[in-house]
Amino acid sequence: MTTTSSQDLTNTARPMVGTDLAAEMVAKAAERARKLQDATGVQPCLATVLVGDDPASATYVRMKQNRSKKAGIGSVSVVLPAETTTEQLVAELTRLSEDPAVHGILLQHPVPDQIDERAAFEAIAPAKDVDGVTMHSFAAMAFGQPGLRSCTPGGILRLLEAYDVPLAGAHAVVIGRSPILGKPAGMLLLASNATVTYTHSRTRGLPELVRQADVVVAAVGKPNFVRGDWLKPGAVVVDAGYNEGNVGDVHAEEAARVASLLTPVPGGVGPMTIALLLEQTVDAAEAQTARR
Known part of the structure; x- marks a missing residue:
């Protein structure tokens, strides 16, 4: 696969770019969406739910809606006020889960502090959980069963x-324990027969543990947290972090001198997340249409 880098990593590491692969995935999803609509009249539809007016979250939602449109996937946008309660959000997600015209549901997170985020996620029907955030989806990943994956992992x-x-x-060493990123990433790596060590920002002796890893997944949410001298020479480093100023969780300049492969930020993991979201929306639409 031919790739182009969005970040200058000119030392040792080869950039592990997601842009080209993501474009291929979206193109294939668009073709499947077209075939489904031609055969059944059903257009895959993704519902996005945004609570509040956080500018970054609103930008992410618009980007996902634009990508959906380019892939031939319909979109429904639900914007709720910042003072929305857990009960109100759960009711809206339940309504979308019961709407046969909606095939996938994405709740933009994080949500405002007064909302029980887990309760909101669990209101999404598992068949429409195209972002892979429910306990049902996590269990399917952990047990190696068919299902919708958490998009970033x-x-x-x-x-x-x-x-x-x-x-x-x-x-593989995973740095981070989020239920929608670090934990499922470890489960998927384990399913691929890797030996997985879970760590986080409070792990004692973290640099020594990371230095043992053939594959490092940084998902801790702290800019430049993983330093170059933490890495084993030749390690594969996946930076799943995105912080203000286009900065990942890995110190890219230092890591590039040590790693064999390194995802750039941006242009590495991010495009893959959106591509899998769209692919799984088409998967969900096909499955729901077949059941009907």
Whole structure:
């Protein structure tokens, strides 16, 4: 696969770019969406739900809606006021879950502090959980069962596969324990026969643990947290962080001198997340149409 870098990593590491692979995935999803609509009259539809007026969240939602449109996927936008309660949000997500015209639901997170985010996620019907945020989706990933994957971890695995990273028998260290990023990433790596160590920002001796890893997934939400001298020479480094100023969780300049492969920020994991979201929306539409 021919790739182009969005970040100058000119030392040792080869950039593990997600842009081209994501474009291929979206093109294939668009073709499947067209075929479904031609055959059944059903256009895959993604509902996005945004609570409040956070500018960054609003930008992300608009970007996802634009990508959906380009892929031939319809979109429904629900914007709720910042003072929305958990009960009100759950009611809206339940309504969308019961709407046969909606095939996938994305709740933009984080949500305002007064909302029980887990309760909101669990209001999404598992068949429409195209972002992979429910406990049902996590259990399917953990038990190796068919289901919708958490989009960022699922995108990471697809990227590792595309770059022929050998996972069987490899030691993977995941830095981060989010239920929609770090934890499912570890489950998917384990399913690929990697040996997985979960760590986080409070792990004692973290640099020494990371230094043992063949594959590092940084998903801790702290800019430049992982330093170059934490890495084993030749390690594959996936930076799943995105912080203000287009800065990831890995110190890119230092890591580039040590790693063999390194995802740029932006242009690495981000495009894969959106591509998998759209692909899974088409998956969900096909499955729901077949059941009907």
